Amino acid sequence: MQGSVRVKLPYLNCPFLPLAKQNASNALTAPEFERFAAGDEAELTAFFKQHFAYVTGWLIYREKCPQDQAREWYADAVLRVRLKAMQGEVSAGNLRAYLLKTAINFHKMEQRRESSLLKRHERFLEQLPPYTDDESFDTLVQEEETAGIDLKQQRNILVLQKALALLGDGCRQLLTDTILHGIKVGQLVEKYGLKDARGVTAKKQDCKGQLQRLVHKVLQQLGWTADQISIPLP
């Protein structure tokens, strides 16, 4: 777990202000944090730019992290902090210190993270060409050793990418909030204007069903069979 790697908190170098006050000056305002925690991507980009110089500087000069890796750990850390904000686990006041601690942890856990399932999936995606027609989809599936993930996992990604592009905005957003961000259904009642948590659960099941049907349709278009992937089908 992230908390298992202990790091020294970044006691800042400003001689005038104690840490808490410095953090306060870098803190998001209440409306900014509200937008950040609601998944607003403009606010995410602003947050990313705001702390880029400080956090990557710390990683490079204090932690001796290579420059190109510092950018990547920083991007990963920002997305992790956003996820925690969306799950209601962090508040606006201490975000910069939490972000720095997360980035340092990611750097220290480099080996373990690089071999993680998610990183291996990301590396596979990075190798894909920007656009491919249906006929040449088979050529994208590589040897397991080259791709870093097994054949079914490679096909999962390729099929899901196409299916998600066909899914409606509302469903895509709801599945992103529930599956990716792990937000509890009770917290989504207001956002989606539904009556209660059961309404959100029902809508989530409906959206998942739609996605599964689209996955099935894409499989047929590509001439692949259900046993070639490992994600659930209707």
Added chain:
Amino acid sequence: MNHNDEIQIQDYAAGLLSGSKKAEFERRLQAEPDLRTELDLYVAMMALDQQRLKKSLLGSLEHHETQPIKPGASGKWIWGAGGLAVLILIGAWYALQSKPQTPAQPATAQEIALTFIREAYPPPVVSMGSNDTLQAMQQKAYLAYRNKQFAEAANLLKPLADQPGAPDELLFYAGESCLQTDQWNEAITYFGQVGAGYWHDKAEWRLALGLLQSGKPDSAIPLLEKMRLGDRKNEAEKLLKALQDFN
């Protein structure tokens, strides 16, 4: 699948589980095919979303001159800047002593409200993939809003928002587009129609600003009083103080 399973899936996929927790989770993956498929679905979706977001974030640095800062350097820089600031303050104090003092005019609530209005609410969030299922006119309106072409956005959104049963998000952005183009009464109407739910608090805040601009402070005050208890406490108190000072 419960919330704990979801958190474990997230942590396992990201390589954040270790030791006995990791071994236990891997044992469960072998024994529970449903958990395995949930993990595969999660990791494929997450990889797609992470890749899209990271590309966008790192791309945003291309036109941004920021370079990593050496941590030790900032302290010296601040000492230097602090010294300079003290000198400037002393100079400014002497300059002020030699001139007749004219008190700064405090801003009116309308002026303060306008500064809040001019910080337009961010455009609607659309996540994952580019295929859009919104009506063509709504897509065009949101695109205009995103490009800060608020007059065009207002013209496109108003007929949609006037339809019965228009969703709250659409009503909110119709109101916001009107607010950005100084159509105070229309903005008030649309914000006033936003029902209970995610958009309600945001609409009430923008409604209060619209009411102040249209010269209806009496209607704005109860809304601002309510906001004193919430996240917009500071903004609401600033406006209420300005209203009090000018009465």
